[in-house]
Amino acid sequence: MASHYEAPIREPLVNGEKSYHDVTVDVAAPVEGRANKQWWIVFSIALAAFLWGVGCIIYTISTGIGVWGLNKTIGWAWDITNFVWWVGIGHAGTLISAVLLLFRQKWRMAVNRSAEAMTIFSVIQAGLFPIIHMGRPWLAYWVLPIPNQFGSLWVNFNSPLLWDVFAISTYLSVSLVFWWTGLLPDFAMIRDRAVKPFQKKIYSLLSFGWTGRAKDWQRFEEVSLVLAGLATPLVLSVHTIVSFDFATSVVAGWHSTIYPPYFVAGAIFSGFAMVLTLLIIMRKVSNLEAYITRVHVEYMNKVILLTGGIVSVAYITEFFIAWYSGSNYEDYTYLSIGAATGPYWWAFWALIICNFIVPQTLWIKKLRRNFAWSFIVSIIINIGMWFERFDIIVINLSKGHLPSSWSMFSPTFVDVGIFIGTIGFFFVLFLLYARTFPVIAQAEVKTILKSSGERYKRLREEGTSLAGAAADQRTALKPVAAKAPSGKTEIDKEKQSQLLNTIGAFDPETDQADDLKKINGIGPVMEKTLNQIGIYKYEQVSKMSENEYDLLDAITGAFPGRAQRDDWAGQAKNLIN
Amino acid sequence: MASKVIQAIYNDDDILMSAVKRVKEAHHHIEEIYTPFPVHGLDKAMGLAPTRIAITSFMYGCVGLTVAILMMNFIMIEDWPQDIGGKPSFSFISNMPAFVPIMFEMTVFFAAHLMVITFYMRSRLWPFKKAENPDVRTTDDHFLMEVSLSGNEEELTKLLTDTGALEVKVSEKH
Numbered sequence: 001m002a003s004h005y006e007a008p009i010r011e012p013l014v015n016g017e018k019s020y021h022d023v024t025v026d027v028a029a030p031v032e033g034r035a036n037k038q039w040w041i042v043f044s045i046a047l048a049a050f051l052w053g054v055g056c057i058i059y060t061i062s063t064g065i066g067v068w069g070l071n072k073t074i075g076w077a078w079d080i081t082n083f084v085w086w087v088g089i090g091h092a093g094t095l096i097s098a099v100l101l102l103f104r105q106k107w108r109m110a111v112n113r114s115a116e117a118m119t120i121f122s123v124i125q126a127g128l129f130p131i132i133h134m135g136r137p138w139l140a141y142w143v144l145p146i147p148n149q150f151g152s153l154w155v156n157f158n159s160p161l162l163w164d165v166f167a168i169s170t171y172l173s174v175s176l177v178f179w180w181t182g183l184l185p186d187f188a189m190i191r192d193r194a195v196k197p198f199q200k201k202i203y204s205l206l207s208f209g210w211t212g213r214a215k216d217w218q219r220f221e222e223v224s225l226v227l228a229g230l231a232t233p234l235v236l237s238v239h240t241i242v243s244f245d246f247a248t249s250v251v252a253g254w255h256s257t258i259y260p261p262y263f264v265a266g267a268i269f270s271g272f273a274m275v276l277t278l279l280i281i282m283r284k285v286s287n288l289e290a291y292i293t294r295v296h297v298e299y300m301n302k303v304i305l306l307t308g309g310i311v312s313v314a315y316i317t318e319f320f321i322a323w324y325s326g327s328n329y330e331d332y333t334y335l336s337i338g339a340a341t342g343p344y345w346w347a348f349w350a351l352i353i354c355n356f357i358v359p360q361t362l363w364i365k366k367l368r369r370n371f372a373w374s375f376i377v378s379i380i381i382n383i384g385m386w387f388e389r390f391d392i393i394v395i396n397l398s399k400g401h402l403p404s405s406w407s408m409f410s411p412t413f414v415d416v417g418i419f420i421g422t423i424g425f426f427f428v429l430f431l432l433y434a435r436t437f438p439v440i441a442q443a444e445v446k447t448i449l450k451s452s453g454e455r456y457k458r459l460r461e462e463g464t465s466l467a468g469a470a471a472d473q474r475t476a477l478k479p480v481a482a483k484a485p486s487g488k489t490e491i492d493k494e495k496q497s498q499l500l501n502t503i504g505a506f507d508p509e510t511d512q513a514d515d516l517k518k519i520n521g522i523g524p525v526m527e528k529t530l531n532q533i534g535i536y537k538y539e540q541v542s543k544m545s546e547n548e549y550d551l552l553d554a555i556t557g558a559f560p561g562r563a564q565r566d567d568w569a570g571q572a573k574n575l576i577n
Numbered sequence: 578m579a580s581k582v583i584q585a586i587y588n589d590d591d592i593l594m595s596a597v598k599r600v601k602e603a604h605h606h607i608e609e610i611y612t613p614f615p616v617h618g619l620d621k622a623m624g625l626a627p628t629r630i631a632i633t634s635f636m637y638g639c640v641g642l643t644v645a646i647l648m649m650n651f652i653m654i655e656d657w658p659q660d661i662g663g664k665p666s667f668s669f670i671s672n673m674p675a676f677v678p679i680m681f682e683m684t685v686f687f688a689a690h691l692m693v694i695t696f697y698m699r700s701r702l703w704p705f706k707k708a709e710n711p712d713v714r715t716t717d718d719h720f721l722m723e724v725s726l727s728g729n730e731e732e733l734t735k736l737l738t739d740t741g742a743l744e745v746k747v748s749e750k751h
Contacts, residue, residue: 019718020613020717020718021717021718024613024717024718145648145652152656153657154652154653154656154657155652156653156661157649157652157653157675157676157679158653158661158662158664158672158675160678162679163678163679163682166678166679166682166683166686167678167682170682170683170685170686173686173690174685174686174689174690177689177690177693178689181693181696184702185613185614185716188708188710188716189613189716189717191708191716192708192710192713192714192715192716192717193713193716193717204707204708205704205705206704207708208697208702208703208704208706209701209702209703209705209706209707209708209709210702210708210716211611211708211709211710211715212611212612212613212710212715212716213609213610213611213700214609214610214611214612214616214619214620214623214625215620215625215628215700216700216702217612217614217615217616217619217620218615218620218625218627218628219628219630219696219699219700220615220696220700221615222628222630222631223630223692223693223696225631226630226631226634226688226692227689227692227693230634230685230688230689231689233681233685234682234685234689237678237681237682237685240678241678241682244678442614443613443614443615444614446613446614446718447614447615447616447617450590450591466591467589467591467592467595468589468591468592468741469589469591470588470589470590470591470718471588471589472588472718475588475714475717475718475719517713
């Protein structure tokens with residue numbers, strides 16, 4: 001069909017001979033399988049870091065903010081640095097799922113689910129800092145304009161810190177519903193494949209009873225589009241508002257009108273770096289190399305190159321304006337000669353090298369298509385963007401208007417511990433996500449398969465019609481007689497004949513096989529096993545009672561007592577009628 | 578109204594599309610189509626009315642903006658018109674720039690959430706809702722078309738088989 005046309009110059013986005021069913025199987029595999037040893041090792045490390053962070057947070061709150069390295073001059077340091085860093089990381093997720101949707105970028109489909117997950121998990125980390133850096137966090141609810149017994153004492157809507165509350169909570173909640181709505185069809189796919197009853201129940205609950213009607217899809221697409229349209233200005237506004245924390249102040253180096261776009265560019269820059277870090281590992285671990293390909297990495301590197309370029313231009317602008325303004329106070333700001341040679345010279349140069357110089361290597365095609373180099377660069381950018389926020393906050397505060405207040409900052413183990421804790425928490429959430437959620441939006445990937453899948457591109461080039469090309473050998477309906485027993489399960493002949501004697505044998509010549517999967521508790525695998533034994537019909541299943549269930553369990557050796565619990569016979573009786 | 582439907586299962590989106598067109602041409606009523614992913618153009622081919630969910634979102638956004646303005650006008654200008662850092666609190670407009678970020682956020686918040694809730698209500702989706710797809714394969718790689726039946730079973734079966742349906746069966750309408 002002409003609608004699947006795509007210019008031959010475009011590289012395929014799904015490699016290999018993938019069919020629709022392959023997408024289903026590949027996406028469901030990590031969810032249906034078991035976690036391996038490496039997963040448990042990494043998870044344990046992340047959990048330990050998280051618990052250590054929880055300890056540090058409890059220590060801070062119960063003892064006081066004085067356990068941090070802050071002083072009277074530098075009242076914000078690691079706390080807000082980490083806050084801005086985590087919020088920034090979150091932005092790439094929304095950019096991928098919203099902005100790239102508006103631009104109809106097909107390559108987003110393999111990465112948007114994980115990028116959105118990353119957004120949500122990193123905004124959760126960010127959301128911790130505004131609470132725990134408070135002196136009296138138990139009064140945090142006072143930031144909300146709730147009618148109260150103090151003559152209705154309200155909040156002051158002039159403060160960017162209050163805008164932050166609105167921005168972050170809106171951002172988190174909108175991202176969450178955007179992500180969840182997109183997950184419904186994928187949860188439904190896992191629900192309909194689930195073999196274990198518990199898994200089936202959980203995914204039925206999560207999928208909200210998604211059935212995939214034409215009308216549902218029509219609304220679904222409209223909702224996605226409108227949400228993308230809303231999330232795009234939202235993502236720009238959120239980091240803008242975060243930048244207002246600094247830009248609306250009178251601190252030299254902070255008071256700068258370039259901050260809103262510059263922070264947003266930096267957020268996308270660091271966010272994409274984090275997406276790359278995670279996905280380069282995930283494609284290996286979850287066997288998704290066919291979906292997250294070299295092309296995806298290259299495209300993301302191009303976005304990094306663009307946003308990194310914007311950030312670099314902003315650095316130069318800041319540097320120039322600091323000189324051009326003629327203001328003496330600007331001499332000691334984070335991007336000035338004073339900063340490059342002052343006591344924080346190492347932080348200044350870390351920023352320049354990590355964000356300005358290293359990403360420029362991505363202009364070279366070989367390097368930006370190289371997984372190992374992309375991975376290294378993405379880590380360097382994450383470090384560099386942490387230093388950017390640290391420099392902005394700490395260097396600018398350390399040498400303010402009054403020399404008698406000049407000061408230095410050094411973190412304590414609690415500052416560091418909380419940061420490590422949030423990294424641990426992030427990975428705890430992400431690792432759990434990778435094992436329980438469909439990490440690729442399979443419903444979306446299936447929509448581009450015929451236009452951008454390697455197999456279908458080849459078929460089209462050969463001049464074959466794509467109509468009918470989606471049929472898959474494994475899910476196609478085949479005459480029952482053709483199903484030769486694969487001999488996977490060793491069948492006890494004696495017990496088998498005993499079982500078939502009571503429930504009746506199946507004659508492929510005269511009888512028609514039923515779809516046993518309709519019975520709750522029988523999945524594709526169990527059906528195959530039953531077919532091997534010689535059970536094809538509801539009638540046979542309906543004749544089973546305790547004795548037969550025991551025989552069946554003895555033969556299959558899987559899920560003892562399962563058939564009885566699910567009442568297969570009763571279900572089969574209903575299906576006959 | 579007939580209480581029976583005929584269900585045809587396809588395993589290809591392009592075949593489904595041409596089938597929809599043929600069934601429509603033969604003036605049969607398509608009750609429902611279940612697909613594993615959005616098949617573009619399907620709603621048009623079926624003759625579904627366009628959704629109005631974007632319009633509701635716009636209206637919800639207007640509500641959000643109004644709420645934000647009324648709230649901040651009352652709190653900052655009418656209830657406690659205090660001097661906080663020399664900010665002019667004489668009228669809403671005089672301190673308006675400081676209110677823009679929250680006006681914006683509330684607009685987005687209302688527009689997004691209320692639209693999503695509307696979508697969940699209209700499409701009848703909620704946590705304990707039971708799935709209604711008649712065949713589990715429709716979330717994997719099969720497509721199911723339900724056509725209403727009124728005594729023309731044989732003719733319809735033949736038509737659907739001709740369009741490339743793999744499996745045609747009559748079932749009670751649920």
